[in-house]
Amino acid sequence: QVQLAESGGGSVQAGGSLRLSCAASGTIFSSLAMGWYRQAPGKQRELVAAITRDGTTKYADSVKGRFTISRYNARTTVYLQMNSLKPEDTAVYYCNAKYVHSWAEFHAEGRQGSWGQGTKVTVSS
Numbered sequence: 001q002v003q004l005a006e007s008g009g010g011s012v013q014a015g016g017s018l019r020l021s022c023a024a025s026g027t028i029f030s031s032l033a034m035g036w037y038r039q040a041p042g043k044q045r046e047l048v049a050a051i052t053r054d055g056t057t058k059y060a061d062s063v064k065g066r067f068t069i070s071r072y073n074a075r076t077t078v079y080l081q082m083n084s085l086k087p088e089d090t091a092v093y094y095c096n097a098k099y100v101h102s103w104a105e106f107h108a109e110g111r112q113g114s115w116g117q118g119t120k121v122t123v124s125s
Helices: 103-108
Strands: 005-008 012-015 018-025 031-039 046-051 057-059 067-072 077-082 093-096 119-124
Touching: 005 046, 005 093, 005 119, 018 093, 018 103, 031 067, 031 077, 031 103, 046 077, 057 067, 077 103
Parallel strands: 012 119
Antiparallel strands: 005 018, 018 077, 031 046, 031 093, 046 057, 067 077, 093 119
16 A cells, blocks of 8 residues: 655745655555646646656646656655746645556546645745
8 A cells, every 4th residue: 555645835926936745655666657636626636747667757738847747766755846836836736656657557547546635735926
């Protein structure tokens, strides 16, 4: 059973930056593909970014060029660096882990896998 614990959320003004962290335990971290989803009030959960076992990354169009996902296998942690934040980035951000190889599989499996408890990000204008 994979356990995930997010941290790093908070409140920031538009244009600011935050870095989210997700620490994993209970499994061999390097065997996981990892991703960040977010859910804004009244909206569906959406995939923001993902990183496969071999380090391939993919981003939602809305965050390309502003967000960077990375993983540090030795620390069993995945990060989401968020720059140039906008009010529309306001949401609860969730870490997700899946035992898949590719971005396509990760995206296709949707809400499968293991989830963290979420961390709230608020961006004010």
